[in-house]
Amino acid sequence: xxxxxxxxxxxxxxxxxxxxxxxxxxxxxxxxxxxxxxxxxxxxxxxxxxxxxxxxxxxxxxxxxxxxxxxxxxxxxxxxxxxxxxxxxxxxxxxxxxxxxxxxxxxxxxxxxxxxxxxxxxxxxxxxxxxxxxxxxxxxxxxxxxxxxxxxxxxxxxxxxxxxxxxxxxxxxxxxxxxxxxxxxxxxxxxxxxxxxxxxxxxxxxxxx
Numbered sequence: 001x002x003x004x005x006x007x008x009x010x011x012x013x014x015x016x017x018x019x020x021x022x023x024x025x026x027x028x029x030x031x032x033x034x035x036x037x038x039x040x041x042x043x044x045x046x047x048x049x050x051x052x053x054x055x056x057x058x059x060x061x062x063x064x065x066x067x068x069x070x071x072x073x074x075x076x077x078x079x080x081x082x083x084x085x086x087x088x089x090x091x092x093x094x095x096x097x098x099x100x101x102x103x104x105x106x107x108x109x110x111x112x113x114x115x116x117x118x119x120x121x122x123x124x125x126x127x128x129x130x131x132x133x134x135x136x137x138x139x140x141x142x143x144x145x146x147x148x149x150x151x152x153x154x155x156x157x158x159x160x161x162x163x164x165x166x167x168x169x170x171x172x173x174x175x176x177x178x179x180x181x182x183x184x185x186x187x188x189x190x191x192x193x194x195x196x197x198x199x200x201x202x203x204x205x206x207x208x209x
Contacts, residue, residue, distance in 0.1 A: 003146050007091070010133045015091055019146050023076055023086045030095050031072040037124045038068045045131065067121055067166065075100065079118065087150075089143050097122045097139040099147055103155065105162060108181055108194055112158035115151045120144070120163070141176065145204055159200035164190035177203050 002021045006014035020027070046052075076086075079100055089097040098121050105116035122139040125132065144161070151157045164186055165173050170193075174180070177199035184192035195203065 002087075002150055005142070005146075007089075007096075007139065007142055008137050010135055010137075015136065017089055017091045017096070017142075019143070020088045020090060021085060021150070023080055027086075027088050027095060027098075028072045028076045031098055031121075034121075034124050035068065041124065041132070067119075068124075070119070070121070072098070075119065084118070085115075087143060087147055089139060089146075091136070095123065096126055096136050097143045099143045101147060101151075101161075103151065104157065107158070107160055108162070108184060108192075110158065110160065110197060112160070113155075114157055114160040114162060114194075115147070115155075117144075117147075117161060117163035140172065144176070148200065148204065159197045159204075160195050161200075162192065162194040164192050166190065 001018050004016065004018045007017050009015050079086075079102075083102055083104075085101045085103070087099040087101070088095050098119070099117060100119040101115045102118055103115040104113035106112075107114045120140055120143065123135075125135045126137070126139045128134060148159070148161060151161075152159070163173070163178075167189070170180075170191055173193050176195075178193040178195045179199075181192050181194060186192070
């Protein structure tokens, strides 16, 4: 465990969480079970909307599905060396978010080392949707703050982090202060973002030394 705190649920209560560092088989298997929730969500939507022609396009308006085929077991197999760190945000009812990082990563705008986010995912029941109540709010933001704090304290990296974003997640990253640098966008259509020193301080709550 690297940290603990509280996070709000759908009823407005503050629920305790912990963030664990390290790859484990039970955690990966639990993340793989997220697919069951997504598949049920899709089938329920199809049953209630039998006349829609393009279900995938329509569903994009209700829930982020671009990562629904992610295989966490396969990712654990490929990303298990020392330069990769796995973080899991857990409450009493299981894993609510996962973040896989790579480090060190050279900043494209500062002469410092930062970390790179390979994958950041909130459990599907925590994602904003007009079709279901979110179980926990702010899981992704909370994970980013705690992971940033970890790399500052443990590895003495500066403020900032970078990633390539799925199209549906661009708005989220821009809202928290990340900036797109198109010259680093990849060939698969993913957009490169980095959080600057100044914006990271604001994101963390300001007044950081």
